[in-house]
Amino acid sequence: xxxxxxxxxxxxxxxxxxxxxxxxxxxxxxxxxxxxxxxxxxxxxxxxxxxxxxxxxxxxxxxxxxxxxxxxxxxxxxxxxxxxxxxxxxxxxxxxxxxxxxxxxxxxxxxxxxxxxxxxxxxxxxxxxxxxxxxxxxxxxxxxxxxxxxxxxxxxxxxxxxxxxxxxxxxxxxxxxxxxxxxxxxxxxxxxxxxxxxxxxxxxxxxxxxxxxxxxxxxxxxxx
Amino acid sequence: xxxxxxxxxxxxxxxxxxxxxxxxxxxxxxxxxxxxxxxxxxxxxxxxxxxxxxxxxxxxxxxxxxxxxxxxxxxxxxxxxxxxxxxxxxxxxxxxxxxxxxxxxxxxxxxxxxxxxxxxxxxxxxxxxxxxxxxxxxxxxxxxxxxxxxxxxxxxxxxxxxxxxxxxxxxxxxxxxxxxxxxxxxxxxxxxxxxxxxxxxxxxxxxxxxxxxxxxxxxxxxxxxxxxxxxxxxxxxxxxxxxxxxxxxxxxxxxxxxxxxxxxxxxxxxxxxxxxxxxx
Numbered sequence: 001x002x003x004x005x006x007x008x009x010x011x012x013x014x015x016x017x018x019x020x021x022x023x024x025x026x027x028x029x030x031x032x033x034x035x036x037x038x039x040x041x042x043x044x045x046x047x048x049x050x051x052x053x054x055x056x057x058x059x060x061x062x063x064x065x066x067x068x069x070x071x072x073x074x075x076x077x078x079x080x081x082x083x084x085x086x087x088x089x090x091x092x093x094x095x096x097x098x099x100x101x102x103x104x105x106x107x108x109x110x111x112x113x114x115x116x117x118x119x120x121x122x123x124x125x126x127x128x129x130x131x132x133x134x135x136x137x138x139x140x141x142x143x144x145x146x147x148x149x150x151x152x153x154x155x156x157x158x159x160x161x162x163x164x165x166x167x168x169x170x171x172x173x174x175x176x177x178x179x180x181x182x183x184x185x186x187x188x189x190x191x192x193x194x195x196x197x198x199x200x201x202x203x204x205x206x207x208x209x210x211x212x213x214x215x216x217x218x219x220x221x222x223x224x
Numbered sequence: 225x226x227x228x229x230x231x232x233x234x235x236x237x238x239x240x241x242x243x244x245x246x247x248x249x250x251x252x253x254x255x256x257x258x259x260x261x262x263x264x265x266x267x268x269x270x271x272x273x274x275x276x277x278x279x280x281x282x283x284x285x286x287x288x289x290x291x292x293x294x295x296x297x298x299x300x301x302x303x304x305x306x307x308x309x310x311x312x313x314x315x316x317x318x319x320x321x322x323x324x325x326x327x328x329x330x331x332x333x334x335x336x337x338x339x340x341x342x343x344x345x346x347x348x349x350x351x352x353x354x355x356x357x358x359x360x361x362x363x364x365x366x367x368x369x370x371x372x373x374x375x376x377x378x379x380x381x382x383x384x385x386x387x388x389x390x391x392x393x394x395x396x397x398x399x400x401x402x403x404x405x406x407x408x409x410x411x412x413x414x415x416x417x418x419x420x421x422x423x424x425x426x427x428x429x430x431x432x433x434x435x436x437x438x439x440x441x442x443x444x445x446x447x448x449x450x451x452x453x454x455x456x457x458x459x460x461x462x463x464x465x466x467x468x469x470x471x472x473x474x475x476x477x478x479x480x481x482x483x484x485x486x487x488x489x490x491x492x493x494x495x496x497x498x499x500x501x502x503x504x
């Protein structure tokens with residue numbers, strides 16, 4: 001369970017960041033109106049309660065009535081039946097909910113790079129890729145670090161989507177993550193001490209992450 | 225050559241905008257289906273057709289007539305409004321102290337705040353639950369959700385501190401020289417200067433409370449009178465298992481207020497989002 005918690009959270013983080021970064025770049029490339037529409041709809045998704053987002057997606061992927069099965073001609077296919085497809089679907093909803101944050105933050109970061117710097121790079125003969133790698137990436141590093149760590153923290157915390165979409169951990173508990181498991185043990189099985197022990201394990205995991213976070217804050221000149 | 229560049233530019237434009245449209249669909253389509261399904265008849269919901277044959281707005285009034293829905297609505301509002309107010313009142317002085325005063329253990333205190341921010345609620349929920357239910361006898365009410373917010377919220381403190389760091393200290397020093405006490409500086413000078421920050425933090429907290437599923441599940445599950453919308457929706461779903469149209473209408477009613485608030489306040493919101501990261 002420790003493994004699948006970490007794998008699930010890591011998968012969500014990677015997907016959130018990749019999609020978020022891609023859309024941040026996309027935002028800088030389109031005109032004003034497409035950009036505003038894109039931002040609005042993305043932030044709409046972000047503002048929607050996790051519970052309602054999960055409900056809508058469950059409806060879209062419903063075994064018999066869902067639109068997705070209709071379109072794919074897979075009526076009767078249950079997406080939550082197998083372990084990893086179920087995780088993937090829950091992950092997609094998590095990403096849908098969380099990458100607008102990454103997108104907006106990175107977009108603001110890219111906007112903050114003075115155009116004169118980019119122009120200077122171009123005059124010095126740097127191509128698109130070189131400009132991105134040698135100029136933009138180092139300048140975005142502080143923002144990137146924080147976005148990465150913030151996503152790690154959020155995705156380890158994911159509870160509602162997992163709990164609601166897999167009906168409390170999936171078939172035979174195949175989709176349990178540590179925090180859902182802790183909740184179940186403590187409140188459904190009334191085994192408070194086991195629940196608390198799981199909490200300690202999670203704390204240890206997050207202490208490591210927190211240490212990185214604080215170091216990152218220090219390095220960006222935040223100074224505690 | 226010129227022609228080639230022109231074609232390339234057009235192709236590039238098309239590629240970029242296709243992507244943008246796909247992205248918008250990815251975000252917006254679920255909402256469209258949500259809405260369309262919510263006005264279908266029970267029977268049509270069970271068919272694959274997407275466009276409502278007849279628009280059944282009465283689904284919405286049915287939801288409001290569902291026993292409990294009004295109570296959940298009221299509870300959510302109480303939780304969100306009082307939670308946000310208390311959280312602001314309690315977090316602002318802490319943030320001010322952490323940003324502007326020099327004192328021993330300030331670093332440690334700040335570290336403690338950041339560490340608290342990272343902990344998933346599931347980690348501390350067990351001792352908290354035992355405290356609230358057994359020591360205080362308050363489980364089944366909204367109090368265990370609201371009262372802790374009167375003692376500061378780590379994320380709000382952190383966010384406010386980030387804003388406060390950007391204030392030029394000349395203003396504060398000038399006020400101090402004029403003999404202004406710290407509390408008056410905070411209320412008279414700092415608060416008006418960081419209004420956007422306060423708005424952003426208030427929004428975040430309001431959203432958090434409105435969307436909170438875990439807290440109400442733990443503390444109020446035993447007493448339907450104290451349920452909030454997020455949690456009530458889950459039981460509504462259970463009771464209307466195949467009536468996706470009603471479930472979708474209820475879902476829409478739960479998310480509508482936050483989306484509305486969001487659209488009216490999105491500027492403050494984006495400021496808050498970017499501040500957590502970019503300001504760093």
